[in-house]
Amino acid sequence: METERGLRTRMLPGLTVLTGRGLAGWMVIVGLAIVLSIVVMTLISPWISPYDPSALNVGPLRSPPNGEFPMGTNHMGQDMLSRVLCGGSIMIHVAVLSVLFCLTIGVPIGLLSSYVGGSLDKMCSLIMDSIYAFPGMVLAITISAMLGRGVVNMALSIAVVYIPSYFRIVRSHVLTIKELPYTVAARSIGAKGDTILFRYILPNVVPSIVSVATVNFADAILTAAGLTFVGLGVTKDIPDWGWDLTDGRTLLPSGAWWVITFPGIMIVLLALGFTLIGEGLSELLNPRLEQ
Amino acid sequence: MVSLPLLEVDSLAVEFRTRRGVIRAVDNVSFSLNKGETLGLVGESGSGKSTLGHSLIRLLPYPGLIVGGHIKIGGKDILSCSEEEMRFIRGENITFVFQDPMTSLNPVKKIGAHLVELIHTHKPDVNKEEAVKLAESALSDVGISSERIDDYPHQFSGGMRQRIMIALAIALNPDIVIADEPSTALDVIVQAKILDLLESLRDAHGMALILITHDISVVLERCEKIIVMYAGNFVEYADSLSLHKDPKHPYTQGLLQTVPNIELADQKLEGIPGSPPDLLDLPKGCRFWPRCPQVISVCRKKEPPMIELGKGHSVRCFLYGGARR
Amino acid sequence: MGLRSYIATRALLTIPMIMLLLSFVFLIVRVLPGDPVLLHFEKAASPETIELMRQRLGLDKPLLDQYFEYLVGLTQGDLGKSMQDFSPVGQQIFSGFPATLELTIYAMIIAVGLGIFLGVRSSQSYNSLQDHSIRIFGIVMYAIPIFFLGMIFQMIFGVFLRWLPTGGRIYPGMEPHGLKIGDLHISTGLYTIDSLLEGNVFKFVQALRYLFLPSLTLGLVLCGVFIRLTRSNMLETLRLDFVTAARARGLKEKTVLYGYAFRNAFLPVLTMMGLQFAVLLGGAILTESTFSWPGLGRYLVDRINFRDYTAIQGDVVFFGILVAMVSLVVDVLYAYLDPRIRL
Numbered sequence A: 001m002e003t004e005r006g007l008r009t010r011m012l013p014g015l016t017v018l019t020g021r022g023l024a025g026w027m028v029i030v031g032l033a034i035v036l037s038i039v040v041m042t043l044i045s046p047w048i049s050p051y052d053p054s055a056l057n058v059g060p061l062r063s064p065p066n067g068e069f070p071m072g073t074n075h076m077g078q079d080m081l082s083r084v085l086c087g088g089s090i091m092i093h094v095a096v097l098s099v100l101f102c103l104t105i106g107v108p109i110g111l112l113s114s115y116v117g118g119s120l121d122k123m124c125s126l127i128m129d130s131i132y133a134f135p136g137m138v139l140a141i142t143i144s145a146m147l148g149r150g151v152v153n154m155a156l157s158i159a160v161v162y163i164p165s166y167f168r169i170v171r172s173h174v175l176t177i178k179e180l181p182y183t184v185a186a187r188s189i190g191a192k193g194d195t196i197l198f199r200y201i202l203p204n205v206v207p208s209i210v211s212v213a214t215v216n217f218a219d220a221i222l223t224a225a226g227l228t229f230v231g232l233g234v235t236k237d238i239p240d241w242g243w244d245l246t247d248g249r250t251l252l253p254s255g256a257w258w259v260i261t262f263p264g265i266m267i268v269l270l271a272l273g274f275t276l277i278g279e280g281l282s283e284l285l286n287p288r289l290e291q
Numbered sequence B: 001m002v003s004l005p006l007l008e009v010d011s012l013a014v015e016f017r018t019r020r021g022v023i024r025a026v027d028n029v030s031f032s033l034n035k036g037e038t039l040g041l042v043g044e045s046g047s048g049k050s051t052l053g054h055s056l057i058r059l060l061p062y063p064g065l066i067v068g069g070h071i072k073i074g075g076k077d078i079l080s081c082s083e084e085e086m087r088f089i090r091g092e093n094i095t096f097v098f099q100d101p102m103t104s105l106n107p108v109k110k111i112g113a114h115l116v117e118l119i120h121t122h123k124p125d126v127n128k129e130e131a132v133k134l135a136e137s138a139l140s141d142v143g144i145s146s147e148r149i150d151d152y153p154h155q156f157s158g159g160m161r162q163r164i165m166i167a168l169a170i171a172l173n174p175d176i177v178i179a180d181e182p183s184t185a186l187d188v189i190v191q192a193k194i195l196d197l198l199e200s201l202r203d204a205h206g207m208a209l210i211l212i213t214h215d216i217s218v219v220l221e222r223c224e225k226i227i228v229m230y231a232g233n234f235v236e237y238a239d240s241l242s243l244h245k246d247p248k249h250p251y252t253q254g255l256l257q258t259v260p261n262i263e264l265a266d267q268k269l270e271g272i273p274g275s276p277p278d279l280l281d282l283p284k285g286c287r288f289w290p291r292c293p294q295v296i297s298v299c300r301k302k303e304p305p306m307i308e309l310g311k312g313h314s315v316r317c318f319l320y321g322g323a324r325r
Numbered sequence C: 001m002g003l004r005s006y007i008a009t010r011a012l013l014t015i016p017m018i019m020l021l022l023s024f025v026f027l028i029v030r031v032l033p034g035d036p037v038l039l040h041f042e043k044a045a046s047p048e049t050i051e052l053m054r055q056r057l058g059l060d061k062p063l064l065d066q067y068f069e070y071l072v073g074l075t076q077g078d079l080g081k082s083m084q085d086f087s088p089v090g091q092q093i094f095s096g097f098p099a100t101l102e103l104t105i106y107a108m109i110i111a112v113g114l115g116i117f118l119g120v121r122s123s124q125s126y127n128s129l130q131d132h133s134i135r136i137f138g139i140v141m142y143a144i145p146i147f148f149l150g151m152i153f154q155m156i157f158g159v160f161l162r163w164l165p166t167g168g169r170i171y172p173g174m175e176p177h178g179l180k181i182g183d184l185h186i187s188t189g190l191y192t193i194d195s196l197l198e199g200n201v202f203k204f205v206q207a208l209r210y211l212f213l214p215s216l217t218l219g220l221v222l223c224g225v226f227i228r229l230t231r232s233n234m235l236e237t238l239r240l241d242f243v244t245a246a247r248a249r250g251l252k253e254k255t256v257l258y259g260y261a262f263r264n265a266f267l268p269v270l271t272m273m274g275l276q277f278a279v280l281l282g283g284a285i286l287t288e289s290t291f292s293w294p295g296l297g298r299y300l301v302d303r304i305n306f307r308d309y310t311a312i313q314g315d316v317v318f319f320g321i322l323v324a325m326v327s328l329v330v331d332v333l334y335a336y337l338d339p340r341i342r343l
Helices: A001-017 A021-046 A079-084 A087-114 A117-135 A136-145 A151-179 A181-188 A193-229 A240-253 A258-285 B049-056 B083-089 B112-124 B128-141 B147-150 B158-170 B186-204 B218-222 B238-247 B250-259 C005-032 C036-042 C047-057 C063-075 C089-124 C129-143 C146-160 C191-198 C201-238 C239-247 C253-291 C295-303 C309-335
Strands: B007-018 B021-033 B038-042 B064-073 B094-097 B178-181 B208-213 B227-230 B233-239 C179-181 C184-186
Touching: A001 B094, A021 A079, A021 A087, A021 A258, A079 A240, A079 A258, A087 A117, A087 A151, A087 A193, A087 A240, A087 A258, A087 C005, A117 A151, A136 A193, A136 C005, A136 C253, A136 C295, A136 C309, A151 A193, A151 C047, A193 A258, A193 C146, A240 A258, A258 C129, B007 B049, B021 B064, B021 B233, B021 C063, B038 B049, B038 B218, B049 B064, B049 B094, B049 B208, B049 C295, B064 C005, B064 C036, B064 C295, B083 C309, B094 B147, B094 B158, B094 C239, B112 B128, B112 B158, B112 B178, B112 B208, B112 C179, B112 C253, B128 B158, B158 B178, B178 B186, B186 B208, B186 B218, B186 B227, B208 B218, B208 C201, B218 B238, B227 B238, B227 C063, B227 C309, B233 B238, C005 C063, C005 C309, C036 C047, C036 C309, C089 C129, C089 C191, C089 C253, C089 C295, C129 C201, C146 C201, C146 C253, C179 C191, C191 C201, C201 C253, C239 C253, C253 C295, C253 C309, C295 C309
Parallel strands: B038 B208, B038 B227, B094 B178, B178 B208
Antiparallel strands: B007 B021, B007 B064, B227 B233, C179 C184
């Protein structure tokens, strides 16, 4: 009881800060709510799904939504409701992994490159700009095709596409802060490079990184779905919303709309959740028009 | 004296409705302006002088709103006319020279095009050649060679851009020109030149000029009538000679003490202690009392009324009456 | 600086970018998987078959030699040979390119047109219900996977209502062939234009019918970016001094909105169009797959299914060069429209 109240009193101030900030604040709240509920749903799915999502023939094939199967069944007789409840896990894994890769690779390179400057910086920038200019989906598909299937490979291909975004935002911050009077002052009294990097620059860059990361999550989910759609996703056995979309395509001409609709809506919701957080955060962090 | 004043402002009130509260930027101000006169509007930033200027052409930025009073130009009440009617008045009868010349011109438009566009909007019958001639003459009036008519704004210095703004303001021979801090963004020498230019144009075209500035030395030198504003209110209204010789309001007295006078050997320059109040959290009573060296007890309780002292000199201060009602 | 020298400088800068791009693709497709030929033959194939393919494709030479051959070949327009039948990849790309181009153009028109219209609307009524709804619309649209939206459209318009075709580019046999006068033959490869050149209205309508859903899908998903950009740029620009100064001169509101505000807010939109072209191409891959649109994207997916790595390489290289070219054109256009950039 005590910890509950303690948690609530600590959460509430944060909540009121957000609600008082107009549309942007609400976007963050709604986004967080959506993302958290989906994550929780996926986590507890093994316990709440009525059937084993991979089990075949639990019901009549291609049956439209009804009382027994609220989301219908697909052409292999699998229960769509169970598949919807459990299908987010791969996407969430891929998204989290790819963001982790980006953070561990993109941010340090960005920090180092822009801080050190010189030809290292020029070279890194050129490489990153080239990757950035390349069509993301094409790059992800190509790398994924070369690496093969699997969660880690998907995450890697997506990460390569988004590392330049992290690099750029970190770099632009570092370049600005590097020349600000208080940084120059610190250097003049002999502060070491890594002190400056971590105590002066990093704290300022973090909000922007968070902003990029949330958008990255959303894009990762959409790209993961896309990769699955062109056949580069994961193997059939694991329930996955992207897979259901690809698979259910064949059922469309016969009018079996339910197989793709529900998983599709889930993907939209998850991507939407992250996008709302990202949009809201970026407006909160760069408040535009006050007076 | 001229019978009908060119500009009449009566009990004007302007509010800004923001998320944090309502700000009354201009509170119950009245004044008038005659043909050919120069009026100085002086005050610190936040005093409401710019807002007053903007409301005279009905171009308040969001979320500003004129909530009370009348503004009459040539007898016509401009607060009740439509936006379309107002559009004709702007640029032709009353014009505005903005504060920052660096950002007041369209970056992708040649300066000649700015003028020609203005001419065509208000006088669509004028043909292209005549319009260009008018543009060239307006430019030469402000000292810019007509050869530069096809140049872009970024190719000019700040001082020259301000001249272009002025050219735009006088091109159609308006009756009233409002200049908002016309030289604040420029250095002192250019400042003087710009103000001289405005004066000579005023003499040449016979228009009335309103100078909005925070620099009291400027208005003392160049204006016939001066209004001193503080926190949205008029605190003193007089002709410049009377104001200089005999300032009544403690704030005006304070302002005058900040002007260095080269002839005084041992002048003590003193600023006014404190800072202007937050318009969302005004002190009770007279808005100036927390900084006033001559404050009396009634000042803290009631807002002083505007008191006429004769010869066109009025002041908003309990020191001159209004305390016993 | 002048426009001409800017173009020259910018064009010169493109060369190292493209070099980097090409090397990057080479790295990914040839070097990364180790041996593309082995990968192609997933199941065991006889060593002779493997060696034969290697020879025919020039994959048995040392890596550095392959790299130079690759670069030299590209300057001559050689994009490699397919692993499936050793046919030149360039030919396939040449026939698929107009289809992707047509799809991309129409999708861009929809995305930008809708985006600007809604963005300007949104900025005019700042903080109103209309403003919020438009913004949410843009955000939601972006969160919808392209192929999902495509499939929904196919379901509604193709299966349930039966108004529009669900796949393909045109009914077989009805391809427009453009203008033919004697020996002169002008055709763009874009069915909508070719049918008009031909003077055949029926073909034109058919081409549009097949084009409608795919370009609408791609355009809708991407319009969100333009809504957001136009809105924020308009909001910033409308507050700028020169806009108020223009109003203070009594200029018409329409002139102020479009001649002053939008003209200055538009330039970033143009740059964004260039940047979004890359995204558009990526989206085109998924759209083409969904609608069986015979373009470069579907070709890529096709080749992936066949594990035809040399063809994949050729296709990806083409994508890269295409994007670099478009980016160059956009930058030049930007410099032409904004006199400040050149100086």
